[in-house]
Structures are given as structure tokens and as C-alpha cells.
Amino acid sequence: MASLKDATAIVGIGQTPFAKQLPDSEKTLACQAIIAALDDAGIAPSEVDAFASYTMEETDEVEVAKAIGAGDVTFFSKVGYGGGGSCATVAHLAAAIATGQASVGIAWRSRKRGSGPRPWKNTAVQLPTPAQWTRPFGLLRPADEIAMLARRHMHEYGTTRDHLFNVALACRNRANQNPAAMMYERPLTRDMYMTSRWISEPLCLFDNCLETDGALACVIVSAERARDCRQKPVYVHSTAQGLPAQHHGMVNYWNDDPLSGPAWTAARHLWKQADFGPQDVDVAQIYDAFTPLIPLSLEGYGFCGRGEGGAFTEGGALESGGRLPINTGGGGLSEAYVHGFNLINEGVKQLRGTSTAQVPDASTCLVTAGEGVPTSAVLLRAP
Amino acid sequence: MADATTEQEPLLTPTVDDDGAPFWQYAARGELRIQACTACAELRFPPRPCCPHCQSFDSEWRRMSGRGRIWSYVFPHPPLLPAYAAQPGYNAIVVELADAPRIRLVGNLVTAPDAPLNSIAPERLRIGAKVQVAFTTLDDGHTVPRWILERP
Ligand SMILES: [Zn+2]
DSSP states (O other): OOOTTTEEEEEEEEEOOOOOOOOSSSHHHHHHHHHHHHHTOOOGGGGGGGEEEEETTOOOOOHHHHHHHHOOOOOOOEEESSSGHHHHHHHHHHHHHHHHSSSSSEEEEETTTTTTTOOOGGGGGGGGEEETGGGGTOSSHHHHHHHHHHHHHHHHHHHOOHHHHHHHHHHHHHHOOOOTTTTTTTTOOOOHHHHHOOEEEEEEGBBBBOOOOEEEEEEEEEEHHHSSSSSSSSEEEEEEEOOOOOOOTOOOOOSSSSTTHHHHHHHHHHHOOOOOOOGGEEEOOOOOOTHHHHHHHHHHTTSSSSOOOHHHGGGTTSTEEEEEEEEOTOOOHHHOSSSSSSHHHHHHHHHOOOTTTTTTTOOEEEEOOOOOSSSSEEEEEOO | OOHHHHHHSSOOOOOTTTHHHHHHHHTTOOEEEEEETTTEEEEEEESSOOOTTOOOEEEEEEOOOEEEEEEEEEEEOOOOHHHHHTSTOEEEEEEESSSSEEEEEEOOOOOOTTSTOOOSSSOOOEEETTEEEEEETTTTSSSSEEEESSOO
């Protein structure tokens, strides 16, 4: 059986500025990020023959391909479940390229969440059919849905608001080192955290990701082709998607074990395909739309035992120099919330050695997608 | 602001599908019923066309005692839709049913079936607290379950 292990590499990354409000359209931002990524790789747009995106992306591949001047496109895919699909874009392109269906793949995300419409301003979008069991009761937003799990995790395992603060602080501290981050030079203190307003109690303002306009993209080619590109290749070592048995959207309250989420399913496959395990991960980019996703993911991906995700954050474990530095660009909490794509590009920067919060000699990086929804993850490896 | 907006935009009501319709029809009669497989008797929620346990397409709706325990709870704060923002400090809870702890329903803890979503003091909410179902009919005619503490 063919293996995807190190068969492909990310050879280009690009991004636009991140801000609460950008003048350009989502389509323009998408094209800017993609052209920047291709330029980074030293590959002409006419050579692009594969695209992968994930749902809640308004700019379709047909628009992007035409706008940037792509050639004939022979592979395109769109992964479901919003932020759960970010890493799967890389996975799908890696599979397509490794099996000869395409040669140059683009994954991207363009969003105007900072200035665009939001669900709580629009009654109609609150009412997809599956929401009949939740929304009428005022469980309206992803923050409410995850807060429900957070409260239960606190009850079962003694996870505290200080643990969640540790997550928010680690991300903010890294953003403070990253001039491109929305929270650059805006430090966070425990007092600010503990006295901020509630969004969905037990989650406060700083437990929630930013609202960001911006776009990012990356370029994937075969490992062989990568040797001729402008940048040091970052190999796609292992990939996985995860949709657990009995799963139900972001309100995963209806299975036997709601606190064991999609991360567990993705992790089993991810590690099975890899040459190394959680103890060998130098740096991790963990999807952080909400702080509780970090302890849940730390447990799911095997960095600690079940229920130990809160305690894992103690003693600076998530900070630079700690046991597992996370979200070294600032993450969705403090760099930009672009449905997790900034985590992919930050993983590439770490393995190139160009992060603004560089982990010395980092050679392995875990990147994860949204937890709580059907998810995906990639392990990246330096040459 | 609250009064005018609430009248214009009521609480959300369920967008019902074929699988879910019986739940709401029984609710309108004041009954909490959960879909059960006729072949293997396993309960399932949310309702679905076939049984994930034995793949049978035959189901019935089994009446529950209506007793449960709070599994978790949150207090959503703004930004919210106006009808919910008009009830500051309201709660949303997940109840695990006494008859079937793996069947959990999202709902609201209130002091009486027709009381506002924020009618009960927040400090009364506790994981594990015993609750009993009650039903309320919203302005547009939809009937939805509410939850009341067994020991008020
Ligand atoms: Zn059955």
C-alpha cells in the first residue's frame, strides 16, 4: 500500500494582513494570499492544478482558479464542518499529489469575520434543522455549545478558570512577539482575564477567539519537486480526519462519552501512520476557537491522560521553553481567527526556523483543526 | 428596547423534520417521548431513520418518566438574538434522563412551565440536581419542554 508519509511537502505559505476590518473583498484577500504563497514557493500560478478548501469558505475554487491564472485543474475538494476541515485540506492535496492526480496544490482560507455578518444578528441562520434540539433553548452560538462541555470538564476533572487562563495567556504571549498578530504588543494579565465580561459562563471574553478579516494559503507539491523550490520543504508526515462513532456536530452531548471528542479519533490514525509519538512533538499548533479546546485536544492527541488537560497547562507548560509550546504565532485567540489556517502556516514557519517565537531546532510539529466538530490534523516534519 | 424587540422577534422555535416531528407532536400533548427501536429496544436521540445498534427501520416513541438530572449548564451573555438578550442571565442546561442517562436533552431550568428563561436564581443550578420536565406553549403555538427542580 502506498504511504503518504513524507511523500509531499508544503513549500510555500502566504497571508494577508489581519485586522478587524480590511477594505478588500474575501475573493481579493484569497487571491492575495495564494499569489503570495506561490511566490514564496517560486512556482507560477499556471502550474497549479489542485485546490482544497473547507466549508464556510465563500470563495469557490472556480473563482480562485480563474482569478490567479491557474492551468487545467484536475483535483478539487471541499471538506465539511468549518474549522474542523483546515488540516484536511493539506491531507486531501497530499493524497492527490502522492497518487498522481495533480502536481501543485493550493489550500486556502479567506474570511471577513471581523466586519462581516454574525449569526447572532440574524434569526434565520440560527435555524438549520439539526438545531431544533438546541437553539430554541437559547444555546445559540458555538461559544455556548463548547461552554457546556467546559463546565462538565470542570465538574468531572477539576479543571479551573486558571487552567483556561493559562491557555489564553500562552497564546497572547506568543502574539506579543508576532508583529503580524492582531494582539501584538497587547499583553494579557490574570486580572484582565478574571474580570472580563462573560460570553457564555463559564467562558469569558478571553476564552473566545478573535474576529478577523484576512486570508492565508499554502502550496503543496511532491517531496521530489520540493527539492527544487525556493524554500526549505516542510514534509507532510502524517494526516488524519476524525468523525467519531455516535458524533453529533458541536453539541456532542448525545453519545456515550461527550468529553471524548473527534481529536481522539483523528489521533489514533495520525499516530499509527507516524514514525514518532506525542512525546517527540517539539511544538504544537492546536485549534483554539475557545480555550477549553486546548485541554480537550491535549488529552485527545495523547499529550496527557484523560481528564489531565487542565493540569497539563500548569507551570508554563504551553509557553516558550515549556513542555509543549503551543500556537506560537498567537493562534486563533490572539493572532487571527481564520478558521485555523494560521496554525498551518505557523507550523511551517516553525520547521523552517522562521517563527517570531521560534522553538530552538524544532523538527516536528502537530497542527490540529477544530475540536468538537468532525476534525483533522497533520504532523509536519523538517527535512 | 427589550419589550418592543421581544414582540417583533420571539424566541426561536424548532425547525421540525420528518424524524423529529413526533417528538414535538407528543410535546404538544404534554408527553416526553423518545424514539426507541422496535427490534432491539435501544433508545436513540436525536431521532433518526434507523437504529445504529441493529439497523432496523422500525421504531416507536416510548414515554419517559420526565425525571432527569442536570448534566451541565451555561449562562449565555450578549451578543445574543434580541429575544434571548431580553432575558439577561438566562440559563441553558443539558439534562440526562433518569430512565436513560445517555439520552441528554438541551433545555432551560425555570421556576414554572411558563416562567421566563431567567426566572430561577443562577445559584440554584448545580450539576447533578434532580429535575422534572414540564411543557410550555410559545406564542406561535409550538410546545417545548422546560425543566423544574424536583425540590423547588
Ligand atoms: Zn435496534
